[in-house]
Amino acid sequence: MNISVIGSGFSGLSAAAYLAKKGHKVSVYEKNETIGGRARMFTQDGFMFDMGPSWYWMPEVFEKFFKDHGSSVNEHYDLVRLDPSYQVFFEDEKLEIPADYESLLMVFEKLEKGGADKLNRFLQSAKLKYDAAMTGPVKLPGMSFTELFQPKIVKSALHLKLTQSFSEYVRKQFNSSKIHQLLEFPILFLGSSPTKIPALYSMLNYADMKLGTWYPMGGMYKIIEGFERVVKSYGVDFHTSAPVEAITVNAGNANALKLQNDTIATDLIVAGADYHHVERNLLPSDLWQYTDKYWDSRDMAPSAIIMYLGVKGQIPGLLHHNLFFDEPYQAHLDTINIIKDWPENPLFYVSNPSKTDPSVAPAGYENLFVLIPTTPGLLNEYDNLKEHYLKIVVGRIKKQTGVDISDRIVVKKFFMPNDFVNDYNAFKGNAYGLANTLMQTHFLKPRMKHKKINNLFFTGQLTVPGPGVPPTILSGEIVASLINNN
Numbered sequence: 001m002n003i004s005v006i007g008s009g010f011s012g013l014s015a016a017a018y019l020a021k022k023g024h025k026v027s028v029y030e031k032n033e034t035i036g037g038r039a040r041m042f043t044q045d046g047f048m049f050d051m052g053p054s055w056y057w058m059p060e061v062f063e064k065f066f067k068d069h070g071s072s073v074n075e076h077y078d079l080v081r082l083d084p085s086y087q088v089f090f091e092d093e094k095l096e097i098p099a100d101y102e103s104l105l106m107v108f109e110k111l112e113k114g115g116a117d118k119l120n121r122f123l124q125s126a127k128l129k130y131d132a133a134m135t136g137p138v139k140l141p142g143m144s145f146t147e148l149f150q151p152k153i154v155k156s157a158l159h160l161k162l163t164q165s166f167s168e169y170v171r172k173q174f175n176s177s178k179i180h181q182l183l184e185f186p187i188l189f190l191g192s193s194p195t196k197i198p199a200l201y202s203m204l205n206y207a208d209m210k211l212g213t214w215y216p217m218g219g220m221y222k223i224i225e226g227f228e229r230v231v232k233s234y235g236v237d238f239h240t241s242a243p244v245e246a247i248t249v250n251a252g253n254a255n256a257l258k259l260q261n262d263t264i265a266t267d268l269i270v271a272g273a274d275y276h277h278v279e280r281n282l283l284p285s286d287l288w289q290y291t292d293k294y295w296d297s298r299d300m301a302p303s304a305i306i307m308y309l310g311v312k313g314q315i316p317g318l319l320h321h322n323l324f325f326d327e328p329y330q331a332h333l334d335t336i337n338i339i340k341d342w343p344e345n346p347l348f349y350v351s352n353p354s355k356t357d358p359s360v361a362p363a364g365y366e367n368l369f370v371l372i373p374t375t376p377g378l379l380n381e382y383d384n385l386k387e388h389y390l391k392i393v394v395g396r397i398k399k400q401t402g403v404d405i406s407d408r409i410v411v412k413k414f415f416m417p418n419d420f421v422n423d424y425n426a427f428k429g430n431a432y433g434l435a436n437t438l439m440q441t442h443f444l445k446p447r448m449k450h451k452k453i454n455n456l457f458f459t460g461q462l463t464v465p466g467p468g469v470p471p472t473i474l475s476g477e478i479v480a481s482l483i484n485n486n
């Protein structure tokens with residue numbers, strides 16, 4: 001079959017690889033000049049900035065992808081485990097999260113009497129959830145509820161704590177507010193308010209604290225380059241600067257993609273671009289599956305203000321990954337989730353990959369990526385918004401590390417919520433798709449196979465299994481097996 005893949009993010013690349021492996025003739029169409037989607041990069045004045053993901057978690061998912069295609073991670077990049085994994089700045093102290101588990105237990109014991117035993121119990125249960133999810137639901141296409149009726153899944157469902165909120169679950173087991181924040185941070189950045197996310201997602205804490213935080217030397221874009229090599233080895237064509245403008249459909253079958261100056265006949269389409277955009281902008285309205293009401297009621301993951309900064313000199317107090325939780329935590333959550341405004345005293349994250357990898361900045365300079373989670377759908381900037389937040393970030397870095405970078409910034413680029421719309425056609429400017437709420441999990445997510453068009457399939461962070469690099473790699477594999485087994 002001739003298969004067209006729309007979008008070259010992780011999901012599109014993964015789908016292209018698995019489909020081409022089965023012998024299909026696959027072509028990838030990407031609107032931007034370069035491939036990688038949210039995981040693109042840019043270079044400027046000797047700096048290499050990864051534009052999106054910076055946390056490399058669940059290394060076995062990457063290894064499996066390469067192995068499935070006769071290769072291995074080592075053939076594409078050197079993977080190093082970070083130690084400490086990351087640090088958190090609280091108002092009154094700084095905490096380093098060691099890679100070594102025994103040392104981590106000591107950190108928890110110091111934060112709360114009995115914290116080590118509690119963490120052991122918490123992570124034992126998190127492992128059960130992780131294993132249950134990875135061997136079952138994460139690999140299923142979510143076509144219907146009945147998919148989950150497998151003895152192994154039903155048995156493990158008892159451990160999943162589907163109805164309890166993550167926030168409640170964590171608070172039942174730990175008293176320390178610092179521990180609450182430590183355990184909730186992956187939810188805050190990748191999901192939504194911990195009060196809306198099921199306890200099931202403590203599996204992310206297992207990924208963090210047991211499986212570790214890793215880094216591909218050369219930057220996260222090395223992974224995209226590895227994927228590109230694999231996909232090209234099957235003879236897949238890439239078309240960049242090629243936005244798809246419409247999908248033409250005849251009698252329930254998609255038969256062509258319309259580009260600006262061309263129409264491409266196709267036997268089947270896999271859309272890895274944002275789901276809402278494909279459905280609403282590329283299809284005629286009589287073929288929409290979901291109503292405005294449906295989309296408006298979706299709980300989107302946060303958007304973000306991102307800064308890419310090249311800084312002269314060193315910043316000794318920073319590690320590779322740094323969480324600035326030195327302002328009231330709940331206030332930021334409430335502002336972005338309930339009040340839906342720009343956060344006044346934001347929590348933010350700083351990645352400083354030049355701490356590990358000298359290749360991403362010129363000698364004597366630091367490479368900083370700053371991310372402030374914001375309300376999805378809040379797209380209109382007020383005057384001076386960017387500089388306002390830069391000033392806050394610079395002030396907080398100075399407060400926590402004693403280093404003033406205000407006069408040392410030699411490269412400065414912002415990526416704002418509106419850029420997610422312009423660059424990726426992202427619904428409400430979402431950075432990470434749909435929030436992982438219970439009502440948006442598995443078969444309750446937008447469907448992988450279009451209800452009214454036989455040969456239109458979806459992959460990526462708005463469908464199963466969800467947002468994040470490992471899930472979107474799996475999403476590409478799942479959609480390919482759905483097609484290959486159809």
Ligand SMILES: Cc1cc2nc3c(=O)[nH]c(=O)nc-3n(C[C@H](O)[C@H](O)[C@H](O)COP(=O)(O)OP(=O)(O)OC[C@H]3O[C@@H](n4cnc5c(N)ncnc54)[C@H](O)[C@@H]3O)c2cc1C
Nearest residue numbers: 007009010011031037038053054055244273460461468469
């Ligand atoms: C700032 C940021 C930080 C993140 N940090 C992490 C992290 O540390 N770790 C982690 O695991 N995950 C992280 N994530 C999440 C992860 O990056 C994403 O879930 C994943 O990369 C999404 O892949 P995707 O294929 O679903 O979508 P995308 O990467 O968005 O790919 C979709 C592609 O479709 C293209 N497209 C859109 N419309 C069209 C059209 N009409 N025609 C042709 N092409 C089109 C887009 O240009 C894009 O290239 C982060 C995301 C962001 C934004």
